[in-house]
Amino acid sequence: MRHLLSTRDLGRDEAVAILDVAEDMADVADREIKKLPALRGKTVVNLFFEDSTRTRISFEAAAKRLSADVINFSAKGSSVSKGESLKDTAQTLAAMGADAVVVRHQASGAPSVLAQSGWIDAGIVNAGDGTHEHPTQALLDAFTIRRRLHGASARGRDLDGVTVTIVGDILHSRVARSNVWLLSALGAHVSFVAPATLVPIGIRGWPVTVGYDLDAAIAAKPDVVMMLRIQGERMNAAFFPTAREYARQWGLDDERLAKLPASSLVMHPGPMNRGLEISAKAADSAQSTVLEQVANGVSVRMAVLYLLLSGNAGEK
């Protein structure tokens, strides 16, 4: 693997292989010494043009557990605020000898520009670009689902026949986009539930069914309900009348939680708006995988960094 830009590039076998490596990485987290020497001497740069806590810390923890050196770069307080271009920033990082660059950018497609431009020779990992994709989030979601469903025998298995309902702001959600491609490549059936204003145009080509009624979706007893964050920073038009109305129509409240089968998983990529798209009771219930998702995120990102940085990619 040279870069990880989109889950659309991943086939079933490749995705299962990444998840299997992540299983091995997860075993390391249970040990007293949570460190592997595999990426000693490699440098990973976290290049974050957009705010993030869990993704950046997760990548940092993953790189450090593999003994790589980590350089954190955030646009605030850097030369980017003086107007430095992406090209110059990338070339600066290349000159410092970065082996992998983890990019989060507010513009969709920025990571693939970096990967294809030739400005920098490092492996590029997309850590969220605009409203396009967030592949490691989808991988950790798939990993979490697979672990909950299959437990210790999860290795080598896909998500054949699993029903996943993704609820909320699909329009702005890179998590939803990455999940659609990955989960359907793994054999799961994905459906969206959202207000019509938050369903993207051009969704017909996606391997997904669209509904507008959360109660009907819950009555269909999905194996997984994934609530998306209402992204206040991107709500620049009147997508729904008020937050309270959104919560009543499309929020996972206590009443809907009670109707959901006890075996269904409740997922959220975080950060959560408690009381808006998810109630506190749903977020803290035994069905909720929110904290597992965070823990699994480190394992999955270790697997991605390992697959990207180990091995002689040039000769393969």
Next chain:
Amino acid sequence: MTARLVLQSADITRALTRISHEILESNRGASDLVLLGIPTRGIVLARRIGEILDSIEPGSGTVGFLDVTMYRDDLAKNPTRAPSPTQIPAGGIDGKTVVLVDDVLYSGRTIRAALDALNDIGRPRAVRLAALVDRGHRELPIRADFVGKNLPTSSSERINVRLLEVDGVDEITIEGGDA
């Protein structure tokens, strides 16, 4: 290129039985013994030795496996290797005598990686090494404590260890060289 058969199924079983007795003898019994196989075929061999130990002294064959992929010194030189799972028996390895089990002992680099991996898991009382075949050409100061068969080879030859559980047949062959 022809492959020369050097060990057959019965030879392998005999070698493993002898190794098992030697392990018990050098350990003065079966107490605090942990066998750790190195993937892929070392795991099979460790299980077989564990069964033989169990039949000699019941309850003595504690078997696990140890993946050394992440500790290899050639990660950057070869195409990406997928790691395989590590499973340490419930009692851990602290204060135990660990016997590493591998199929072929060659450069010794895999064993060096295994020693580093053990270091991150615990502190055994002693570490021993059992190999089904020792083919020479060591590149590190490492030797086996228990050897099934010494096979002096040229480095252009290839040793194939095939085991029933993985390959459907029990045999060891030598391929290639200047024959």
